[in-house]
Amino acid sequence: MASTLHSFASAADLAGSLADKVADTLSAAIAARGAASIAVSGGSTPKAFFQALSTRDIAWDKVTITLVDERFVPADNQRSNHLLVDANLLQNKAKAARFVPLYQPAASVEEAARLATAKSAEIGIPFDVVILGMGGDGHTASFFPGGSNLAEALDASTPRSIITMEAEGAGEPRLTFTFSSLQDAALLVLHIEGEGKKDVLAKAEGSGDEAEMPIRAVLRRATSPVEIYWAP
């Protein structure tokens, strides 16, 4: 599917503009069906965007927030994406939103994925908003090159679910929504910052296997247009 690049002079300008766009999309969903959903990424890039979005005046009590992926660590662990969202997005007006975690206290990451899949089923499909990031290796969500379940994660026929992923660059075992769960969001955003990530994007947009740079699956096969938000 087509992608559109939205370039901004600064990260602050991007954060404000993306917060406005997401708030408008969530409000339109609430107006249409009384509810809205958003799945966000972790990492370092989205912090300013989360803080800007948390101040937007929308019916947050009608919004469900979840994560596109999570490290298999509890929410009090510094590596937790839940902790990042709690500290930066579930603040201010957005405190009223419902949050659905991916991490589940379970004997194994596989059992946690089964529990998380069951809990996420109540969110409804497709997501109204999905915010993806991208690593320097071309991963997105927890679709890492060489990942233990990468083929299953990227297969469009894999049912919408949360699966596990282990990979050299991932740190802890991961819990990740599948490509099929994310790729048809009403608003599908890839949020990247810095010249380095722009170079990675240019390489990903070129030829090569999806397995080498899994973001390619989104850029090439997502049914929704990909809105790329970039700032230096």
Ligand SMILES: O=C(O)[C@H](O)[C@@H](O)[C@H](O)[C@H](O)COP(=O)(O)O
């Ligand atoms: O759990 C995570 O780390 C994210 O979901 C991951 O996919 C992230 O979006 C990229 O790794 C980019 O991370 P940065 O924004 O820190 O570069």
